Amino acid sequence: MLSVNEHLLEQIADQLATSDYAVIDDFLSAKEVEAILAVFDIHREHGRFKQAAIGDSDNQEINKSVRKDLIKWIDEDNARPAVQEFLEKIDEVKNYLNRTCFLGIKEYEAHFTIYPPGAFYKRHLDQFTTSDHRKISFICYLNQDWQPEHGGELRLYLPDGDIDVAPIAGRLACFRSDVVEHEVLLSHAHRYSLTGWMLDQYIELSFLG
Numbered sequence: 001m002l003s004v005n006e007h008l009l010e011q012i013a014d015q016l017a018t019s020d021y022a023v024i025d026d027f028l029s030a031k032e033v034e035a036i037l038a039v040f041d042i043h044r045e046h047g048r049f050k051q052a053a054i055g056d057s058d059n060q061e062i063n064k065s066v067r068k069d070l071i072k073w074i075d076e077d078n079a080r081p082a083v084q085e086f087l088e089k090i091d092e093v094k095n096y097l098n099r100t101c102f103l104g105i106k107e108y109e110a111h112f113t114i115y116p117p118g119a120f121y122k123r124h125l126d127q128f129t130t131s132d133h134r135k136i137s138f139i140c141y142l143n144q145d146w147q148p149e150h151g152g153e154l155r156l157y158l159p160d161g162d163i164d165v166a167p168i169a170g171r172l173a174c175f176r177s178d179v180v181e182h183e184v185l186l187s188h189a190h191r192y193s194l195t196g197w198m199l200d201q202y203i204e205l206s207f208l209g
């Protein structure tokens with residue numbers, strides 16, 4: 001049974017096809033957001049978040065002048081139910097995009113993400129110079145009480161100008177990984193999200209810590 005409203009799926013596909021990006025509210029309900037944040041707490045208590053790196057598996061580098069977020073990769077086989085449900089929804093988006101946009105997406109990789117106060121991620125593209133298997137980037141935001149003074153907006157650099165996306169709870173932002181440059185503006189509060197990429201080939205995930 002479909003758990004993502006068909007109308008949302010259509011909106012994602014239409015917006016991606018016409019503008020290379022899509023922003024959808026209420027992709028997750030308030031209850032789903034809460035359940036996922038509880039999983040963040042567990043991983044944080046166990047010290048599982050690590051400073052994010054830049055580059056692909058063979059060229060990993062930590063550069064705090066480029067990005068300052070903390071991540072934990074999602075292990076799909078051992079994901080807790082709330083995260084499993086999120087992945088099932090992403091799977092539905094993936095299948096819908098394959099049917100309607102012929103993207104040939106095979107799978108996805110995703111991580112829990114925390115931007116502590118003072119963190120940002122400078123302007124970049126999500127495709128690595130050494131590999132271009134990331135086709136669609138997606139970020140689902142989990143910030144229940146986000147206020148403009150918290151910052152941390154996602155800025156998308158588009159042909160017609162920049163767009164800032166507030167990281168509010170339940171919202172899904174996605175965009176073509178190969179063309180849309182973007183950055184995360186300085187965050188003044190803790191900023192929580194699930195970040196992932198739809199890939200056009202199966203990958204070896206064993207390097208993911």
Ligand SMILES: O=C(O)CCC(=O)C(=O)O
Binds near residue numbers: 195
């Ligand atoms: O969290 C966001 O809004 C974007 C994150 C991002 O650009 C990335 O992790 O590559």
Ligand SMILES: [Fe+2]
Binds near residue numbers: 125
């Ligand atoms: Fe990115």
